[in-house]
Amino acid sequence: MGTLAWLNGNFCELDDAKVGVQDRGFLFGDGVYDVIKIYYGRPFSLQAHLERLQRSSLAISIDIPYSLEEIEVVIGSLIKDSKCMSGFVYMQATRGCAPRDHYFPSGVTPTLLIYVLDIGMPASRDNLTPTDCITLPDERWMNCHIKSINLLPNILALQKAKEAGAGEAILYRADGTVTEGTRTNIFAVVDGTVRTHPESRHILTGITRNIALDILHNGNIRLAEKAFTIEDLSEASEVWTTSTGLEIAPVKNIDGQLVNKVVPGPICSFLIEEFWKKIEVECCG
Ligand SMILES: Cc1ncc(COP(=O)(O)O)c(C=O)c1O
Structure with missing residues (x-):
């Protein structure tokens, strides 16, 4: 099985997860991220990482259109479906896709990508x-x-x-x-x-x-x-x-x-x- 991902509401293989080249993460680095470690099939310090992702995104005025509870459910599904016992959850939120202009675009939905990376060997x-x-x-x-x-x-x-x-x-x-x-x-x-x-x-x-x-x-x-x-x-x-x-x-x-x-x-x-x-x-x- 490849690496499982979730992009803007849809589950897919990471290789199939695509964002447009006008995504502001790609053009400007206009985004934030966080990484959670998975031990024994469970995310460690999940809440603290979710709250930091939210703090980082609010600090640059990106309003992620999903609640932390919804993101937690997505992470649970990704870990379960990928049967990952040991690895990482990567989460990245960008300001979204819009014609290149330094000003914040209006009416654009932020991009949220989450995926699970299995490191394949038990944590030790x-x-x-x-x-x-x-x-x-x-x-x-x-x-x-x-x-x-x-x-x-x-x-x-x-x-x-x-x-x-x-x-x-x-x-x-x-x-x-x-x-x-x-x-x-x-x-x-x-x-x-x-x-x-x-x-x-x-x-x-x-x-x-x-x-x-x-x-x-x-x-x-x-x-x-x-x-x-x-x-x-x-x-x-x-x-x-x-x-x-x-x-x-x-x-x-x-x-x-x-x-x-x-x-x-x-x-x-x-x-x-x-x-x-x-x-x-x-x-x-
Ligand atoms: C610059 C920097 N400092 C510290 C840390 C450690 O933070 P954490 O313990 O939350 O992984 C990281 C992790 O990515 C980092 O990039």
Whole structure:
């Protein structure tokens, strides 16, 4: 079976899902998206992802013509019909199809695409490979809290990381403040305190970030939602990234410098353990 999709009210194979070349997502990148991970045949943190999709779309005045309840039903059907046990749900909303003009078109229905991508192998914490990172200037726009489909700076930075033999680029602003990765949020243990950039326009409020913060808070781990600098990062005893796709991923090496001989360190190991318990409670129960 191919990849199942749902486009503007109709189920189809992903390869058969077509939008016009005048779609504003194609012409302008005028749209938003979100990604949900499927574990054991169930979507993890579904509500949080649906609400973020809605927040992102409203932030750029796209009024998705389906309720979150309707989208939830579509996702349930796609996962069931594709018999997907482990994979992703991709959702993308654009302002719709209209003759090219920068102004918002009137009377146009937004495009909503949802599909399920089966990754074909069971989810497992045993696949964990510590990541090597490079650091790069953050060249993105000022509204990174919106999950826009405009990912050009992220793509260019991640490609640079790949060409340098690394798995992620950690981004920093002109004053040296670390914001996040190209597709992840970043945590560092600085002087015994876990730090991560606070919610702001400079980062995406990651769903995995928020789960990690909850776990650390409940585990009475010293924690501050306080930005750290590139210099702090170079002295951190533990660093890890969080994201839907890569979960809690320990960082081994930054710009060729070892973070610590033991990776994952004790706090990251605790977090991974507790994160998987959460997945199992929510998706296996
Ligand atoms: C720029 C950026 N930051 C952080 C994240 C992590 O967010 P989440 O944990 O919700 O996947 C992502 C995920 O796509 C991202 O693109």
